[in-house]
Amino acid sequence: MCIKRVPDTETRIKIAADGRSIDESGVKFVLNPYDEYAVEEALRRKEAVGSGEVVVIALGSDAAQETIRTALAMGADRGVLLKTDQRVHDPLVIARALVAELEGGGHDLILFGKLAIDDSSHAIGPMVAELLGLPCVSAVARLAVSDGKGTAEREVEGGVEVVEFPLPAVLTADKGLNEPRYPALKGIMAAKKKPLEVKPVSVEVGGLEVLELVLPPERKPGRIVGEGPEAVPALIQALRTEAKVL
Amino acid sequence: MAGVLAILEQRDGVLKKVSYEVVTAARSLADRLGTGVDAIGIGPMALDATGATKFGADEVVILADDRARLYQPHLYVRAVLERAKTKDYRAVLLSATALGRDLGPRLAARLGCPLAADVTEIVADEGIVVARPVYAGKAVYRLKVTAPRCVISIRPNSLTPVEQPRTATLQHAVIGLDREGPVARTAAMKAPAEAKLDVAEAPIVVSGGRGLKDPANFKLLEELARALGPAAVGASRAVVDAGWRAHGDQVGQTGKTVSPSLYFAIGISGAIQHLAGMRTAKVIVAINKDKDAPIFKVADYGIVGDLFEILPRLTQEIEKVKAGA
Numbered sequence: 385m386c387i388k389r390v391p392d393t394e395t396r397i398k399i400a401a402d403g404r405s406i407d408e409s410g411v412k413f414v415l416n417p418y419d420e421y422a423v424e425e426a427l428r429r430k431e432a433v434g435s436g437e438v439v440v441i442a443l444g445s446d447a448a449q450e451t452i453r454t455a456l457a458m459g460a461d462r463g464v465l466l467k468t469d470q471r472v473h474d475p476l477v478i479a480r481a482l483v484a485e486l487e488g489g490g491h492d493l494i495l496f497g498k499l500a501i502d503d504s505s506h507a508i509g510p511m512v513a514e515l516l517g518l519p520c521v522s523a524v525a526r527l528a529v530s531d532g533k534g535t536a537e538r539e540v541e542g543g544v545e546v547v548e549f550p551l552p553a554v555l556t557a558d559k560g561l562n563e564p565r566y567p568a569l570k571g572i573m574a575a576k577k578k579p580l581e582v583k584p585v586s587v588e589v590g591g592l593e594v595l596e597l598v599l600p601p602e603r604k605p606g607r608i609v610g611e612g613p614e615a616v617p618a619l620i621q622a623l624r625t626e627a628k629v630l
Numbered sequence: 631m632a633g634v635l636a637i638l639e640q641r642d643g644v645l646k647k648v649s650y651e652v653v654t655a656a657r658s659l660a661d662r663l664g665t666g667v668d669a670i671g672i673g674p675m676a677l678d679a680t681g682a683t684k685f686g687a688d689e690v691v692i693l694a695d696d697r698a699r700l701y702q703p704h705l706y707v708r709a710v711l712e713r714a715k716t717k718d719y720r721a722v723l724l725s726a727t728a729l730g731r732d733l734g735p736r737l738a739a740r741l742g743c744p745l746a747a748d749v750t751e752i753v754a755d756e757g758i759v760v761a762r763p764v765y766a767g768k769a770v771y772r773l774k775v776t777a778p779r780c781v782i783s784i785r786p787n788s789l790t791p792v793e794q795p796r797t798a799t800l801q802h803a804v805i806g807l808d809r810e811g812p813v814a815r816t817a818a819m820k821a822p823a824e825a826k827l828d829v830a831e832a833p834i835v836v837s838g839g840r841g842l843k844d845p846a847n848f849k850l851l852e853e854l855a856r857a858l859g860p861a862a863v864g865a866s867r868a869v870v871d872a873g874w875r876a877h878g879d880q881v882g883q884t885g886k887t888v889s890p891s892l893y894f895a896i897g898i899s900g901a902i903q904h905l906a907g908m909r910t911a912k913v914i915v916a917i918n919k920d921k922d923a924p925i926f927k928v929a930d931y932g933i934v935g936d937l938f939e940i941l942p943r944l945t946q947e948i949e950k951v952k953a954g955a
Contacts, residue, residue: 393883393903397768406769417884473773474744475735501883503764505747507735510703514739519814520703522732525877535817539878540728541828542641543821545701549814559884560877591744591777595759598770600909603928608921612935613943619915620947622931627913629892630951 385426385440385460385495386482386512387419389451390502397599404594405471413447415454418497420564421557426495427459428562429529436492437461443481443587445469449580456575457567463580473503474590479511481587486516491552498523498556506556513554520554521547525561632717634660636669636687637710637724637733642699643676648725648831650685650791655752655784656723657686657794662754663720672709672805674699683798685791690798693805700816701729707736709805714741719779721758726783727830738781745781746773748887750788750910758782766883766906786831787889788910827862829879834892835911837864837881839904841897841918841937845874850941851896857948864888866898882907897937900925917941 391397391406392414398407415423426438440455442448443466452463466485472478486494494513499506506522513520525544526537533550539558567575609618623630636656638649649671656667669687671679677694693709710722710733722737724730726748738745750770751761758775760782829835836855838848848863855861865875867882881888883903893911897918898904905928908914916929917937926932933940 391765393766394901395765395768396902397765399769406765473771474777475747476738476742476744479735479739501766503762504766505735505745506731507738507745507747510732510735511739511745514707514736517811519812520732520736521814523728536814537820538728540701540819541831542826543819545728545816546818546820547814548817550812553812553814558877559880591775591780592746593774593776595772595774597764598772600763600767600770603909603914604930606914606926606928606930606932608926608932608934610933612933613939615933615935616940616943616947619931619933619944620951623892623913623915624951627892627930629913630948 385422385438385455386508387423387440387442387451387455387497388416388500389413389442389444389448390416390500393417393501399597399599403596405597413451415451416497416500418499418501418557418559421559421561422495422497423455423458423460424562424564425527425557426493427565429493439464441466441482441485443468443478443585449582452580453575454567456578456580457571458565459571462578465580465582466585467582468585468587470587472587472590473592473594475505475507476511477588477590479508479515481585482508482512483515485583486512493552494518494554496554496556498558509554509556516554518552518554519549521549522556523558524555525558527555527561633666633668633719634663635710635713635719635722636667636682637722637730638669638671638679638682639725639727639729640671640673640677643674643678645671645679645681647791648727648786649682651786651789652723652725652784653682653685653687654791655789659721659723659752659754659758665720668713668717670710670713672698672706680800684793684795686794686796687798688796690800692800692802694802695805698805700819702816703732703736704813705805706733707740710737711740721779722781724781724783726785730783734781734783741779741781743779743781744775744777745783746775747783748785749782750785752782752784763887766903767887767909768902768906785887785889827860829862829864829881829888830886832860832862833890834858834861835864835881835888835890835908836861836894836896837866837898837908838869838896839866839898840868842869848875850938854894854941854945854948857945857952859952866904867901895925895929896941898925899923900928
């Protein structure tokens with residue numbers, strides 16, 4: 385299970401003074417929502433088999449320990465923080481750091497969220513799979529695993545792909561895969577005692593350099609064309625003659 | 631460094647519109663870098679990839695095999711890597727569709743280069759600079775590619791395909807179909823009973839939120855979408871979480887980011903995470919009973935009132951316009 389700490393979806397983004405990152409003051413950070421599905425799936429696998437270990441790995445600063453504890457509170461067994469304070473923008477650098485930790489781990493399934501809602505690269509899962517030479521299905525919305533193999537469904541434009549794969553494999557979780565559990569108080573208490581190993585890592589700079597982070601251009605102010613159904617002709621008129629989209 | 635490679639996407643042997651977007655982007659990048667565009671099309675025997683030449687490819691490589699009718703990641707990876715061995719491409723471009731989001735990172739990992747995912751703009755100035763919306767569009771990175779090569783996925787609908795015909799050479803190649811070791815194979819593609827346009831690809835999106843009050847009322851949106859012509863029905867997170875609509879229809883930070891030419895937000899108040907998913911639409915229309923709803927701040931045109939009174943009239947008027955046009 386590889387997870388990430390990200391700003392909550394309701395966060396209003398402000399640009400930091402350096403012009404290249406977000407101002408994190410007052411920002412609430414959470415476990416990446418797609419990673420919750422991955423954690424839940426890992427826990428369900430373990431429960432179904434009746435044995436095994438669920439390991440949570442995150443790459444990031446010390447603050448990510450809290451995020452790992454969230455996954456431990458849901459029921460994961462132990463955590464590993466690959467600690468670096470460097471901001472990385474090249475996903476391959478992150479994938480390589482994770483691979484160094486995952487290699488030789490003997491995992492049956494390596495799960496990710498399909499994307500992190502902050503940088504939305506949807507890249508790390510498939511990259512890790514290619515680097516490890518493992519089969520991979522990304523954006524899995526339905527999953528069945530038994531006897532060392534699995535069938536996954538992923539939603540694509542205009543349909544659903546049904547993908548068959550042998551274990552071990554890398555999967556990335558889409559919304560709808562399951563209903564993630566909330567950590568119970570008991571779980572939160574237990575999580576505090578679960579092992580969390582902090583391993584400092586040095587990461588490469590990578591091949592992408594941030595020139596700037598800017599807010600998107602404001603939309604031109606619009607207007608209320610009217611109230612109730614009587615306003616419909618005015619709307620149609622505006623869409624035809626001003627916006628020219630009808 | 632030689633050339634830009636554009637990866638084409640097909641369905642049932644026909645190139646998708648996103649393929650032309652990718653070739654258009656590749657052409658414009660190649661022109662600024664002073665190099666050429668190769669396109670690679672992978673698909674069934676019936677694959678017709680000649681359209682790529684219309685949008686500026688200098689050379690089109692076609693790998694047609696019925697075993698590649700559906701997206702098979704290992705075949706695509708292998709085909710592109712073999713091609714990339716013969717030419718050291720400066721950039722490999724593809725669309726950030728379900729296929730591209732899976733294939734792009736695989737290629738970057740195997741080529742050992744950075745991936746700039748889901749970009750909305752490529753600027754070649756000194757080197758390659760891309761614009762990447764992050765935090766679901768709440769901010770935009772301008773990133774410089776400092777590596778000698780890169781993979782770039784381009785958000786669908788973020789640029790308009792431009793025809794610039796070339797007398798390109800078409801070259802048929804053979805895919806090496808075996809790969810050592812275990813792989814994931816796409817066994818089937820389940821199409822919905824009724825062919826449905828995806829919200830991320832549709833030129834017009836009609837989205838509904840909690841204001842619709844009941845899942846059955848989405849038929850009002852379906853009717854409006856039908857009247858508008860090719861259009862998809864989207865949904866806010868609230869109604870997807872309530873189980874009224876499929877997650878595939880969700881527009882917003884934990885759903886899809888859409889850039890249609892026309893977007894209707896109906897009965898949607900406009901939470902930040904929803905606005906993030908649709909703020910790049912060219913024209914936004916909002917219908918809401920609350921005149922202070924945040925959605926009106928981003929909408930180009932708004933109507934305040936009861937959507938159950940407004941929608942039937944709107945559908946009717948649009949049908950009239952379409953009939954007259």
